[in-house]
Amino acid sequence: MTVRRSVMLGCGSYLPSRILTNADLARTVDTSDEWIVQRTGIHERHIAAPGETTSHMAVHAARAALSHARVDAQSIDLIVLATSTPDNTFPASAVSVQADLGITHGAAFDLQAVCSGFVFALAAADGLLRSGAFSRALVIGAETFSRILDWTDRGTCVLFGDGAGAVVLDAQELAGTRKDRGILTVRLRSDGRHKSKLYVDGGPSSTGTVGHLRMEGREVFRHAVAMITDVVEEAFKATGTTVADVDWFIPHQANKRIIDGSAHKLGIAPGKIVTTVDRHGNTSSASIPLALADAVADRRIKRDDLLLFEAMGGGFTWGAALVRW
Numbered sequence: 001m002t003v004r005r006s007v008m009l010g011c012g013s014y015l016p017s018r019i020l021t022n023a024d025l026a027r028t029v030d031t032s033d034e035w036i037v038q039r040t041g042i043h044e045r046h047i048a049a050p051g052e053t054t055s056h057m058a059v060h061a062a063r064a065a066l067s068h069a070r071v072d073a074q075s076i077d078l079i080v081l082a083t084s085t086p087d088n089t090f091p092a093s094a095v096s097v098q099a100d101l102g103i104t105h106g107a108a109f110d111l112q113a114v115c116s117g118f119v120f121a122l123a124a125a126d127g128l129l130r131s132g133a134f135s136r137a138l139v140i141g142a143e144t145f146s147r148i149l150d151w152t153d154r155g156t157c158v159l160f161g162d163g164a165g166a167v168v169l170d171a172q173e174l175a176g177t178r179k180d181r182g183i184l185t186v187r188l189r190s191d192g193r194h195k196s197k198l199y200v201d202g203g204p205s206s207t208g209t210v211g212h213l214r215m216e217g218r219e220v221f222r223h224a225v226a227m228i229t230d231v232v233e234e235a236f237k238a239t240g241t242t243v244a245d246v247d248w249f250i251p252h253q254a255n256k257r258i259i260d261g262s263a264h265k266l267g268i269a270p271g272k273i274v275t276t277v278d279r280h281g282n283t284s285s286a287s288i289p290l291a292l293a294d295a296v297a298d299r300r301i302k303r304d305d306l307l308l309f310e311a312m313g314g315g316f317t318w319g320a321a322l323v324r325w
């Protein structure tokens with residue numbers, strides 16, 4: 001008996017042209033390149049131009065993914081856009097992407113799970129494709145965190161950047177084994193008891209303002225590795241795979257110390273880790289598809305490679321996915 005799976009046909013990404021280096025930041029807040037690199041592994045990040053919105057970047061990434069997948073935008077009937085920095089409170093930025101791509105059929109919506117957004121969006125799209133309700137999806141992570149940063153707070157403003165990444169998912173009937181291409185499993189978790197450790201201090205129903213990102217960095221750090229490794233182990237168990245089967249580890253790019261700590265605890269060799277945090281900073285829900293597109297573009301990732309995605313973020317939310325490319 002065959003199984004309906006969501007196969008990744010292609011990916012693409014977009015970064016704004018302006019680069020902000022650690023040295024640039026050291027001119028405006030009391031920090032140094034040495035401190036930022038040592039604590040986070042970040043050297044530089046991209047910052048959206050005035051007027052450049054989340055949906056603009058999402059459309060660029062979506063077009064790149066469609067072109068890489070060699071499919072026409074008209075074949076897309078589902079768009080799931082993971083973002084915590086939408087263009088407007090509503091409508092969803094996903095409908096702007098849909099309109100810019102000239103698509104008038106199917107459905108488009110935003111999904112908000114902060115830095116875990118891309119993994120949550122993959123799960124949502126995978127479920128909708130496998131149900132038979134839709135046949136081909138764009139899953140996008142796009143963020144303009146530069147607009148919600150307090151640029152006087154050196155504890156947070158050095159960590160984040162802007163960007164977008166996208167994948168095309170195609171529903172296909174496959175054998176139903178772990179050798180299949182596509183999404184083999186996605187595991188999601190959240191625990192709202194941690195909601196005040198990483199949040200934005202504004203919103204439509206509370207302050208009526210957009211607000212700024214606030215974080216207890218040490219608390220996030222303290223929980224990150226354990227949460228990530230737990231949900232990854234769950235994904236291995238669900239698929240009957242082990243860490244030895246993983247070809248590429250593509251983590252959410254929050255901080256090099258969290259990435260290395262998680263890889264070490266899981267037993268993943270440093271040579272299998274895809275890292276972009278040094279050049280992109282933390283782009284929240286965009287970081288995984290940005291890293292994927294990087295490693296696909298330079299041909300590290302090859303067809304049938306087993307990819308392990310994981311993320312953890314505000315909420316806390318966390319999740320992992322195993323995908324055969």
Ligand code: ACO
Nearest residue numbers: 031032035039115154155158217218220221254255312313
């Ligand atoms: N430059 C220089 N000094 C700084 C800076 C900075 N940019 N930021 C903080 N400091 C200072 C602090 O003021 C403090 O000084 P003090 O000792 O005189 O009070 C000192 O450095 C240590 O501060 P801590 O916050 O304790 O530093 P820590 O070693 O914990 O590193 C960091 C901070 C990098 C934020 C770390 O806690 C971390 O990586 N946390 C994870 C958070 C994260 O990655 N969040 C991303 C979003 S969540 C996600 O995507 C998973």
